[in-house]
Amino acid sequence: MSPAGAASGLGISVRAKRFAAVGAAPPKLVIKDLQLQVPDSGLVALFGPSGCGKTTLLNLIAGLDREFEGRIDLPADWRIGYVFQEPRLLPWLTVEDNLRLVLPDPDDAPGKIAEWLAAMELVDIGKVYPNRISLGMARRVALARAFIIDPDLLLMDEPFVSLDEPTAQRLRTLLLATLQAHPTTVLFVTHNLREAIMLADRLVLLSGPPSHVQQEIAVDLTAAERADEAAIERFRAEVLSQALPEGPLR
Amino acid sequence: MAVERPAVSRPGELAEAAPPEVAPIALSARLRPALVPVLSLAILVLVWQLAALIAGAPTRLPTPGAVLLRAYAELQSGELAWHLGATLLRVAASFVLAMTIGTVIGFAMGRLPLLDRFAHPWLVFLLNIPALVIIVLAYIWIGLGESALIFAVALNKIPNVVVTVREGARALDRSLLEMAASFRLGRRKTLAFVVLPQLYPYLAAAGRSGLALIWKIVLVTELLGRSSGVGFKIGTYFSLFDVTSILAYSLAFVVVIQIIEWTVLLPLERHVTRWRR
Numbered sequence: 001m002s003p004a005g006a007a008s009g010l011g012i013s014v015r016a017k018r019f020a021a022v023g024a025a026p027p028k029l030v031i032k033d034l035q036l037q038v039p040d041s042g043l044v045a046l047f048g049p050s051g052c053g054k055t056t057l058l059n060l061i062a063g064l065d066r067e068f069e070g071r072i073d074l075p076a077d078w079r080i081g082y083v084f085q086e087p088r089l090l091p092w093l094t095v096e097d098n099l100r101l102v103l104p105d106p107d108d109a110p111g112k113i114a115e116w117l118a119a120m121e122l123v124d125i126g127k128v129y130p131n132r133i134s135l136g137m138a139r140r141v142a143l144a145r146a147f148i149i150d151p152d153l154l155l156m157d158e159p160f161v162s163l164d165e166p167t168a169q170r171l172r173t174l175l176l177a178t179l180q181a182h183p184t185t186v187l188f189v190t191h192n193l194r195e196a197i198m199l200a201d202r203l204v205l206l207s208g209p210p211s212h213v214q215q216e217i218a219v220d221l222t223a224a225e226r227a228d229e230a231a232i233e234r235f236r237a238e239v240l241s242q243a244l245p246e247g248p249l250r
Numbered sequence: 251m252a253v254e255r256p257a258v259s260r261p262g263e264l265a266e267a268a269p270p271e272v273a274p275i276a277l278s279a280r281l282r283p284a285l286v287p288v289l290s291l292a293i294l295v296l297v298w299q300l301a302a303l304i305a306g307a308p309t310r311l312p313t314p315g316a317v318l319l320r321a322y323a324e325l326q327s328g329e330l331a332w333h334l335g336a337t338l339l340r341v342a343a344s345f346v347l348a349m350t351i352g353t354v355i356g357f358a359m360g361r362l363p364l365l366d367r368f369a370h371p372w373l374v375f376l377l378n379i380p381a382l383v384i385i386v387l388a389y390i391w392i393g394l395g396e397s398a399l400i401f402a403v404a405l406n407k408i409p410n411v412v413v414t415v416r417e418g419a420r421a422l423d424r425s426l427l428e429m430a431a432s433f434r435l436g437r438r439k440t441l442a443f444v445v446l447p448q449l450y451p452y453l454a455a456a457g458r459s460g461l462a463l464i465w466k467i468v469l470v471t472e473l474l475g476r477s478s479g480v481g482f483k484i485g486t487y488f489s490l491f492d493v494t495s496i497l498a499y500s501l502a503f504v505v506v507i508q509i510i511e512w513t514v515l516l517p518l519e520r521h522v523t524r525w526r527r
């Protein structure tokens with residue numbers, strides 16, 4: 001996809017993304033001059049005010065929306081795991097079958113499904129239809145669906161909302177452990193600064209609309225510090241003092 | 251993320267698309283509700299019996315018992331099974347043909363606005379041609395044979411299937427299609443697990459109203475140009491003014507169609523909607 005010798009990883013360069021006028025709604029410029037490089041195995045947290053275009057950006061990266069000016073460079077053979085802002089499970093398939101559906105090879109399905117249901121604390125709902133489970137459970141199934149394909153690129157749109165804090169924290173720890181075992185490039189949207197500091201190696205603050213990168217902040221914490229609440233709290237204060245005015249954190 | 255299609259109403263749009271039926275209620279609560287239709291049928295038979303007795307004209311209005319005896323006699327002679335079988339085969343062939351072609355065209359029209367705009371006038375035209383005209387023309391152009399019959403019957407039903415399935419194809423949930431695309435499910439899996447399940451309610455609606463329409467048209471078509479089938483027999487007995495036999499054949503056919511509905515269509519529908527709350 002990218003010209004020979006270009007850096008690996010994910011390259012985002014969106015000059016403009018517009019939504020056409022529909023009915024009485026005027027056309028809308030949602031993203032303008034947004035540049036972002038995510039290196040292989042990089043873990044980037046995207047911050048931005050509601051409605052600034054974060055979901056739109058993830059859809060461009062996932063190739064779901066090709067009507068924009070600019071380019072998205074990523075290796076053509078990358079598998080993308082996308083955790084949408086809503087779970088988007090197929091209601092006519094059981095939880096297990098929702099996971100089985102995305103696996104390219106049915107032979108390794110049973111083991112993997114069992115493994116991920118256990119990891120997401122969902123063992124007893126494998127045979128249940130999605131409209132009979134809670135929203136938090138459905139979110140965890142959606143997370144399992146993205147992880148189970150061993151993605152090269154993981155896109156997550158506010159993945160840990162509507163979960164109780166202890167469960168969310170266990171899942172964050174699980175995410176870190178999984179990424180240790182299978183290095184993956186990750187781009188995730190969050191409104192939770194502590195979560196971003198715990199997980200990401202870089203915070204990207206978007207402002208807008210139309211959205212563009214306002215500021216990038218590197219998170220250079222060790223694994224031990226990421227597990228330590230006090231260290232995260234210290235770093236959070238530092239981030240808040242660095243953050244430019246009129247950005248998403250101020 | 252799902253974006254609503256603007257509901258553009260177009261002139262000449264026929265409000266044909268039956269709203270897809272929600273999960274069937276029949277047989278869900280078995281015991282007492284099941285007795286109500288039995289009771290209602292019993293009353294119907296009783297009214298018929300009384301009317302026949304009061305009229306006192308057994309050739310014009312035979313009693314239920316006489317009709318049943320005639321049906322039994324026809325069954326014994328093998329006549330009933332032969333003609334019923336011929337009609338059922340024609341119903342099945344036209345039904346499959348109409349559903350297949352109607353689904354493909356309806357789906358394409360629902361997904362491709364340009365094609366929709368192009369083919370819509372044809373659709374309106376077909377929807378408004380009387381069944382009889384299609385039947386007569388098919389017999390004239392194709393000849394008095396099975397293929398003309400099946401073609402004519404299917405052509406009568408196809409526009410309804412198209413309209414219903416088109417509605418379903420327009421209503422496909424975009425957020426689920428995006429999910430399928432981002433996980434690279436491929437055509438086969440997307441069709442089987444993402445698209446078709448969303449079309450089932452529309453297909454079921456088209457199928458059930460289709461069966462009812464098709465068997466009626468098949469009878470007329472047989473009457474006009476075939477020498478076998480329930481329609482042909484009814485035509486013959488009409489010329490003899492044999493009401494008992496006409497009723498015997500009609501009843502036998504209605505019973506068979508109902509049995510198909512109960513043993514095939516309803517269970518199938520329940521199976522594909524079992525995930526609903």
Ligand SMILES: Nc1ncnc2c1ncn2[C@@H]1O[C@H](COP(=O)(O)OP(=O)(O)OP(=O)(O)O)[C@@H](O)[C@H]1O
Binds near residue numbers: 052054253
């Ligand atoms: N399909 C669409 N057609 C027209 N406008 C759209 C469409 N999708 C999104 N928008 C507009 O684009 C802007 C960005 O939407 P987006 O969903 O990307 O925001 P977001 O940053 O993800 O917000 P949130 O944090 O609330 O999820 C919004 O103003 C929205 O109205």
Ligand SMILES: [Mg+2]
Binds near residue numbers: 157
């Ligand atoms: Mg969003």
